Amino acid sequence: MSDHTVSNGEKQKPQTKALWRVFWILLALTAVEFAIAFGLDTDTFKWTKIIIFIIMTIVKAYFIVGNFMHLRDEVKSLIWTVILPAMFVVWLLVALIVEGGYIGLVR
Known part of the structure; x- marks a missing residue:
């Protein structure tokens, strides 16, 4: 074995x-x-x-x-199927933080 x-x-x-x-x-x-x-x-x-x-x-x-x-x-298409959704998740997190008023909040 x-x-x-x-x-x-x-x-x-x-x-x-x-x-x-x-x-x-x-x-x-x-x-x-x-x-x-x-x-x-x-x-x-x-x-x-x-x-x-x-x-x-x-x-x-x-x-x-x-x-x-x-x-x-691996082939490039498989790499992009992993990277592209991850980039969208990062974009979503940034958009939610900015639109939620967290960034730029005066304390």
Whole structure:
């Protein structure tokens, strides 16, 4: 059961090198996030921190979905069937927050 072979009789090479590369990239991004979270002043750089965290979260999600869910090697139409609904959900959340009066509310 543990002997996985390719159709031509050769054993498939383990992809540990690619997984370790993704691991180190995710570790570095997480370390940078921690440095930003504890290094920047919350009062002065509030929106800068939020924008940086959103961008870094999207980059980390790209690596996780692309490598561990094997979406990077798929055809473009399948990738767009996953990304397009996610973009609409983000748009819906932004629209609901803005129209609900949450953003721009004076305290």
